[in-house]
Amino acid sequence: MDWYSYIIIGFILAGLFFASALYAFHWASKNGQFHELEKGASSIFDDEEPLGKQTDFFPGHK
Amino acid sequence: MKWPALFFIISATLWLLAGTALGLISSYKMHDPNFLGNWEWLTFGRTRSAHLNAVMYGWCNNAIFAVGLWIMARLCRTEIRHLGLLIVAGVFWNIAVTIGIGGIFIGDMTSVEWLEMPTYITPLLAIAYALIGVWGIIAFRYRQSEHIYISQWYILGALFWFPWIYSVAQIMILFEPARGTVQSLTNWWFAHNVLGLWLTPMALAAAYYFIPKVIGRPIHSYYLSILGFWTLALFYNWAGVHHIVGGPVPAWVISSGIVASVMMVIPVIVTAINHHMTAIGHFRQVIESPTLRFVVFGAMSYTLVSFIGSTMSLRSVSEISHFTHLTVGHAHHGVYAFFTMIMFGSIYFILPRLLYREWPSKFLITCHFWFAALGITIMIVTLHVGGWIQGLEMNNPEIPFIEVMKGTVPWLKARTISGFFLAIAHIAFAINVFWIVFFRQGQEDVVGTPTLFSSKQAR
Numbered sequence: 001m002d003w004y005s006y007i008i009i010g011f012i013l014a015g016l017f018f019a020s021a022l023y024a025f026h027w028a029s030k031n032g033q034f035h036e037l038e039k040g041a042s043s044i045f046d047d048e049e050p051l052g053k054q055t056d057f058f059p060g061h062k
Numbered sequence: 063m064k065w066p067a068l069f070f071i072i073s074a075t076l077w078l079l080a081g082t083a084l085g086l087i088s089s090y091k092m093h094d095p096n097f098l099g100n101w102e103w104l105t106f107g108r109t110r111s112a113h114l115n116a117v118m119y120g121w122c123n124n125a126i127f128a129v130g131l132w133i134m135a136r137l138c139r140t141e142i143r144h145l146g147l148l149i150v151a152g153v154f155w156n157i158a159v160t161i162g163i164g165g166i167f168i169g170d171m172t173s174v175e176w177l178e179m180p181t182y183i184t185p186l187l188a189i190a191y192a193l194i195g196v197w198g199i200i201a202f203r204y205r206q207s208e209h210i211y212i213s214q215w216y217i218l219g220a221l222f223w224f225p226w227i228y229s230v231a232q233i234m235i236l237f238e239p240a241r242g243t244v245q246s247l248t249n250w251w252f253a254h255n256v257l258g259l260w261l262t263p264m265a266l267a268a269a270y271y272f273i274p275k276v277i278g279r280p281i282h283s284y285y286l287s288i289l290g291f292w293t294l295a296l297f298y299n300w301a302g303v304h305h306i307v308g309g310p311v312p313a314w315v316i317s318s319g320i321v322a323s324v325m326m327v328i329p330v331i332v333t334a335i336n337h338h339m340t341a342i343g344h345f346r347q348v349i350e351s352p353t354l355r356f357v358v359f360g361a362m363s364y365t366l367v368s369f370i371g372s373t374m375s376l377r378s379v380s381e382i383s384h385f386t387h388l389t390v391g392h393a394h395h396g397v398y399a400f401f402t403m404i405m406f407g408s409i410y411f412i413l414p415r416l417l418y419r420e421w422p423s424k425f426l427i428t429c430h431f432w433f434a435a436l437g438i439t440i441m442i443v444t445l446h447v448g449g450w451i452q453g454l455e456m457n458n459p460e461i462p463f464i465e466v467m468k469g470t471v472p473w474l475k476a477r478t479i480s481g482f483f484l485a486i487a488h489i490a491f492a493i494n495v496f497w498i499v500f501f502r503q504g505q506e507d508v509v510g511t512p513t514l515f516s517s518k519q520a521r
Binding site for chain 1: 106137207209210211222226230234235238239240241244271274275276277279280281284288292295347350351352355356410411420421422423424427450
């Protein structure tokens with residue numbers, strides 16, 4: 001196969017890649033990923049590392 | 063997550079040291095070409111490319127695997143499966159890069175920028191990466207969290223983007239080379255996307271996680287962060303052409319690259335707003351946390367380097383800056399001041415929590431930060447200024463080329479000095495890393511830090 005064929009295949013795969021990105025966006029929207037954004041932003045906190053507490057210090061300091 | 067993360071962090075540190083040494087040698091040779099001139103394998107062409115690849119595929123990728131996968135594991139909040147997969151992948155990856163760098167030294171280098179490692183290692187890299195990618199997907203599939211945090215989006219995106227760009231580049235340039243300028247376009251599409259769709263999302267994932275996490279406040283505007291992710295995904299991959307503005311490529315292709323480069327201002331401003339507004343009023347905490355010092359430095363650098371980059375893509379600017387040291391300065395601005403500093407910060411957060419131990423030396427951390435910050439600032443300033451002057455002079459037909467070159471030498475010497483600062487910083491970092499990993503047996507001093515090792519969180 002010469003390079004031209006590879007590029008055509010490349011374009012097809014790129015199209016699929018792009019389609020999958022569109023799908024991901026659509027799925028996220030349907031799945032409710034874009035609702036309740038405040039809750040989403042706070043999702044990295046939990047009981048051990050609650051909101052409002054600093055969680056990293058130089059050694060020996062607190 | 064403990065053993066794979068440890069493996070990747072240690073590998074990354076070793077590659078960082080190797081890459082720094084190679085960079086120093088290359089920098090020195092630029093103003094003193096006879097340095098180490100007796101050894102064929104250390105000619106500038108080889109050391110420079112070895113530096114590039116060691117830093118990118120050695121340091122950057124290992125750091126990404128450690129940090130990105132650790133954040134992924136934490137956010138997926140699931141029992142970590144198949145750790146062996148990651149270790150096998152890591153071993154293969156590092157063997158491949160070692161052979162690749164060796165290949166460069168013995169003269170097997172390809173002539174393609176960012177793909178200099180000889181193609182006989184590509185299959186090994188591909189296998190290693192596939193294992194890591196598979197792990198990422200499995201971890202995501204079994205996630206316990208309902209919400210997909212922004213960092214997970216960035217990490218997953220990067221995990222998909224990298225194999226795509228690498229494969230296309232390998233096939234279209236090396237395996238079945240495309241004709242003429244298409245190769246060049248593919249090359250710079252690849253090279254730029256390695257920075258923008260692999261390094262950048264991973265670093266942003268880390269910044270979006272650690273800044274709110276350490277400060278204790280959620281990201282200022284989560285909506286903006288989602289906008290930032292999708293605009294990055296939309297615009298970034300078009301921007302690569304800005305490396306060949308003025309080249310023998312259709313004008314519309316160049317223009318699309320410039321437009322995309324300028325549109326990138328949107329996700330960059332979005333990210334800047336988010337990080338700044340989250341950190342504002344908490345600057346004391348930024349100083350108090352080793353992680354945040356590095357991460358915030360990196361995040362601020364991201365804003366600056368991106369604006370400079372968007373400006374550099376304009377035809378009138380590129381006319382002066384192209385083919386000068388300014389481009390090199392810009393590259394280091396992005397890969398070091400942005401990506402590497404964020405990775406340092408991430409490792410300072412992760413390693414103590416993996417090992418249940420505190421960092422042994424506060425002095426080394428401070429040393430690391432200041433020498434790195436100073437070093438990279440000097441490097442960026444000297445290369446940007448020197449490069450700009452070089453560009454202006456080169457555009458002036460009155461000035462002979464050799465005079466322009468001689469004019470760059472003081473700037474290059476300053477760059478070597480900055481390289482020494484970075485080397486000191488990295489040695490300080492490496493000492494701390496090996497100290498905490500290998501020499502703190504039995505000193506489980508987690509008094510005073512919150513316990514972070516419940517079964518819910520990944521370790």
